[in-house]
Amino acid sequence: MGKYIGKRLLQAVIILLGVSVIVFALVNFIPGDPYSGMYSPDIPTEEIEAKLDELGANDPIPIQYVKWLGRALTGDLGYSIWYKEPVISVILGRLGNTALLACSSILVSTLLGITVGIYSARHRKGLVDNVSTVMAFTALSIPSFFFGMILIKIFGVDLQILPISGMVTVGKESITGAARALDIARHMVLPTVVLGLMNAATMLRYTRSSMVDIQGMDFIRTARAKGLPERKVIYKHALKNALSQIITVLSLQIPGLLSGSLLTETVFLWPGVGRLNFEAVNHRDYPLIMGIVLILASFTLIANLIADISYAAIDPRVLQNDGKG
């Protein structure tokens, strides 16, 4: 197991290095000088050149890359041109908000997707199965921003029971404690519903199909022949076999949510990473873009690493086959 984790970890580090090269190269291929917007036009060119030399902007590209990587490793991702503060603190300021939304929507999608998925698999062609299938495909076909706007129209504008955007009510920024938590929770409802339902649809389809497959397996018949209660047959024997499938879906969804759902966050004006990314591109804030991409790539790799480790923990054959391959 230790060897297996070590191998996966090494792979992740190598991939991350590759990502950093690509990110750095892409930004450096863009013509122009990212600092050009930062100084006033009446400063003499020699002074600008001297400053750029000092900053290392005129160094050969590989040297610049090594310097940038060295700084990145110490947590220094550069200085945001638009926000005029270090990239890392800009991102960290938004990451919490995104994580909050990600957690609540993952909770909704996982609970809903897995329970309904298992139920539909057990009662195939039943009412719940048919209704949930139609709803899942509807959720998957509607674009998230459109779904979000419909919810805003119904619950925010017509019924006026939920706030339509932002994270705290304007004018109530100074409240603290439970009142603030409640205010944020109210703002979270709609974006959570949008993200939660969309991810639940995927989770449901995957859970259902893998549970349907597994239910026809010989070892499930064995479990029944052993006289185990149905609950144990399904939730122990079948579900553990379906878990790898569920983890695969989760490992794809979690980085997606942490990278901030650009559209959903924009529609609901949620101050998260997704919207930050959108703003960074709008403002051509290269250091910020690089920082965000690098951090999101790390999340994806970490999620994959955790998924790989979970596969091995669930199914010992993974370790066995890894040794051979």
Next chain:
Amino acid sequence: MAEHEIFFEIKDLVVKFGRPGRAFPVVKGVNLSLERGKVLGLVGESGCGKSVTMLSSMGLLPQNNCEVSGSILFDGQDLMKVAPKDFQKIRGKRISMVFQEPMTSLNPVFTIGNQLEEMLAQHEGLKGKANKDKCLELLSLVSIPDPESVYDYYPFKLSGGMRQRVMIAMALACDPELLIADEPTTALDVTTQAQIIELFKDLQHKLHTSIVFISHDLGVIGEISDHIAVLYAGYVMEECGVKTLFQNPLHPYTFGLMSSRMGRTLKNKDKLYSIPGIVPSAENMPAGCPFAPRCARAGERCANAVPPLREVEPGHKVRCWEVAGHE
């Protein structure tokens, strides 16, 4: 306990598969009975209803696309009328089953120990050390070398033969009164097959468990059974004691089965006999005797009416118009 007590009896079992109204019968009125401590062999080609008959005794047929009627009496209780909750207490505890496919019948993500242990915990309430001791005892009972290690193995570490031993250990875990062995040796190579058959014979000797042994191999069946029923296309074609069957097989189908296994040895290079034709499918069942299209002795009557199962001599029943005794 009476000496010849019949404690397991299948009466007029009919199993149909398919949608209601368009269901095809797969088992067509099977009657079987078993005395305590005896071995009943069911033999027949693939698809003749052997497994379906016994799966219905376990209540393990898929519920959504099959209809079952008739009665299955087990120790005075009609299993067809038992509530699902109560059936759970019988399955694995009083009736257990060994399946045909040892490679896929164990759950790949749980250890052997766990899969044995949960059964003892479920039916016997055994916990902790008492449970583990019993598991190890069972693993040694089925001659698994080094049970201590195997207890912690996942199934992928074991060969087919070893896995089948584990399945047998599992089936024997709660001292069942009836053990159903559904072609337990079919998926194994010949030497392993012989070992598993030896194991069954040995266990039957030691534990006096009543067994229903399903196989398509007359040799295997002949070695282990006291009584044999030959099934074809959902009917019992011939039923008698094992000696009678081998000395005096009456049904042309049984004859065919016998001829298909004897003959080819190193000295005798004759071509292996096989019964011409194939088993008719459930959709295209002939009106008369289902074996008639493949039978050399079939007459006119055979094509029109299904012969009844008749006792032609004491303890020897045959379903055939052409066997003496029909007028």
